[in-house]
Amino acid sequence: MLVLSILLLNAVTGLADDNSQGATLIPAPRSLQVKEGSFILTDKMGVTLAPQLGGGLDLIRLLLGPATGFDFSRVDGGAGMRIGYDATLHEEGYRLEIGTGGVDISASTHAGVHYALQTVKQLLPVEIYSQGLVEQDWVLPALLIDDQPRFSWRGLHLDVGRHFMPVEFIKKYIDLLALHKMNRFHWHLTEDQGWRIEIKRYPRLTTVGSVRAQTVVGHPLFQDEDEKVFDGTAHGGFYTQEQVKGVVDYAAARHVTVVPEIEFPGHAQAAIAAYPELGNTGEQLKVMEDWGISKNTLKPSDETLDFYRNVLTEVMVLFPSPYIHIGGDEAPKDQWEESPFGQQRMEQLGLTDANELQSWLIQQMDDFLTANGRRLIGWDEIMQGGLSSNATVMSWRGMERGMQAAEAGHDVIMAPTQWTYFDYYQADPDVEPLAIGSYTPLAQVYHFEPKPTGPPSEVRQRILGAQGQLWTEFMKTPEHVEYMAYPRAAALAEVVWSPRNNRNYDNFLLRLPGHMQRLDVLGVNYRPPGNDKLDAWDSFKQWLFDIAIGIYFWFSDL
Incomplete structure (x- = not known):
């Protein structure tokens, strides 16, 4: 097995020593064999397509049509591109063979064809990524690739609650996921600082909850409360249901599933500002204007539960994703412990503490989603006080909590800070531009291993995959998001797609x-790789920051 792994790695790395486009495949394929010769795509080249893989022509035209201008007509014989069905291949896998006689793709699903074509696109000259017609020879190197993903969940997250991002950028973000063979877009739609999705039954969520009057300037960790400075400029925006449908359809055409997140029961101050009865105090709050964790959590009442069931009912109509993310993180419990209603609720339910109350609330949402044929995902705090076996845990506070969830029988997505x-x-x-803190250079991302080797196989198989997170407190523009995402997201794409032994x-x-x-x-505003080492003083400061984060994680479980 070791010898085979070395041979496969050499096949991939050998491409990096020549000048072909194959030298730049990211993520690296499972197996690659270089051959002699090449094939040129032309406007007279036809396509044959297995009947089981209907829709393949649409994919070819979507990915290869804009720059080439070719029609890629379907023909019965003599085609330059042949797409065949092979039931033995992985559901997202493919086999790609390019020779002087044309391009042969084998797959068992439409998704496999999509990933094969993404590879074909990377093998062509880079001008293939142009949105307009380019006149040139479209030369493909001769080779043989057998490929499939290592993990089923290959995701990237985007927080649009702190800073709203336009629909055009959301679609570009999805295009970049598809290019990197990632298949989950985690759309973080609600926050203390803004509610970003239209809910027709509750219009104030967007007329009130989507706009904050101003935003704190600088990093709040380094400011006293009475010294904070605000920009005095309103920030807002939300997605209509028609826009959401458009994004979901756009993603589906690129084999990306959009997973919505509706925060519950914390990170909900924007919702409480819109509907004060959702809060524990009944006070009229404003949409949060600074960063950090709001103490204002949702009131644990039947009315609040009905409100969020109604919200999720509309969300489920918009998002066909099997998974619905309900947050569940960073929900301070002080108001529940201090309010007469919170104490009464715990006594009524026979609960011993506020952790169990949060667990009960999460269980209500889990039951509701399950009854509607969906699965709940939450950040790893949803394990506090107990959790139903149907829930999936997204582990952000390190690997250990994810492994604990897997050992307890839960599916897990690794998302450690x-x-x-x-x-x-x-x-x-x-x-560098202002950021929340800590230090995650490119090499660190690339060396991430989502599936530790120690636990038993039945535990390890519950790790569905991993995803990257982009929280936008300090990212006001799409360009800044791209700068923080790439090339780190490209490194993560290889982590979750390529075999572990092939990574180098x-x-x-x-x-x-x-x-x-x-x-x-x-037109991606990526950060050029390199020049990313810290000096001794900055390394020490980052070490202190990481220690503080570790202490915070420890206390948050008490």
């Missing part, structure tokens, strides 16, 4: 410049 939080600095904070960071760096040429054509 140390490797997957792309809002963290990626180089010297003195020369030095080789990834050799392939990355060619990949960045694609990002250049697409």
